[in-house]
Amino acid sequence: MHNRTLTLISFNCKSMKRSVECIKSLCERADIVALQETWLLPHDIHILGSIHDDFGYSGKSAVDTSVGILHGRPFGGVAILWRKSVFRSVSVIKCESSRIIAINAETSDKQMVIMSVYMPTDDSENLTEFTHCLGEICAIVENNDSQTVFILGDYNAHPDGQFGKELLHFCTEQQLICADIEKLGLNSDSYTFISDAHGTKSWLDHILVTQASWKSITEINILYDIYWSDHFPIQIKCNINILQSKIAINGRHCNKILWGIRDYEQIQLYNI
Known part of the structure; x- marks a missing residue:
């Protein structure tokens, strides 16, 4: 059986509208493109559908337009684009x-x-918001x-x-496994962000995966030839044949720690 490669790219685009040509080029080399800092208002989300004809999309604005007039540029925002020919169905969680x-x-x-x-x-x-998101x-x-499971993004988390x-x-x-750190190594001098203000380099963007996903990974690269943002995209390639087939799991019991439910004293104890 020939290996079927699934390619995923994560990119903090620092404005989807400004970076649309770059995102379109990423679509040419990927099956999934995860975006951060799209800077889209709620009524602009549909623009994601015009980036590439072969891709479906789902997006979320971080801007609440109900509070009144927006001052300054939009902020935040996340999106996922997927190649329609690869996936039989996609539902938003x-x-x-x-x-x-x-x-x-x-x-x-x-x-x-x-x-x-x-x-x-x-x-x-x-820190409280960070742990709540986790x-x-x-x-x-x-x-x-x-x-x-693949969790791609800008975690603002230098190792x-x-x-x-x-x-x-x-x-x-x-x-879970932080796949980029595990594959590239902490001593690799890798970075995904260069500060416009100070020129300093940081490794802020990561891809977390489950054990099953990890086994399928064949390659991880930081795309240093992409200059559209102060972040560089991360690309991950997987052998889709190794990914587990669909199974039904009923009555699964979780005995893991529940993150995001920590009081002030617990957070302070962790920081000591």
Whole structure:
């Protein structure tokens, strides 16, 4: 049987409208494109459907236009684009946070959950929101009966920073793998972000996967030839034949730690 390759790309595009040509070029080389910082207003989400004729889409704005007149540029926003010919069906999974979007995608014989995540910046004041987002990610994984999960995004989590350590601790507790760090290595001098203000380099973007997804990964690359944003896309390639076939799991019991439900004292204890 010939290997069938599934290619996923995660990209903080820093404005979908400004980066539309770049995103279109990513669609040419991928089956899934997960976007962060689309900067779209709610009434602009439909524009995602015009990026590439071969791709379906789901998007979420982070802007609440009901509060009145918007001052300054839009902010945040996440989206997922998928190649329609690869997937037999795609359904959107309900997510409470505006920082997370998720889909349940099925091929003829495989089923997978794919998320795009945009986390708050690494600051002690944002730690509670960060852990709440991790908690929702955990809930989405547990509530959807799929062994195959890809969680792509801008986590604002440099490996040796506060959020980076929190993220890796989360992976350990939830039996997830930070695939890019595992494949490329902490000593690889990898980075996905260059600060416009200071020129410093950080490894903020990551791809978390389940054990089943990890076994299928053949390649991970940071696309340093893409210059449309202060972030560089991460590309992951998988042998889709290795992915587990669709199975029904009923009555699964979760005995893992529930993230995002921590009081102030617990957070302070972790930081000591």
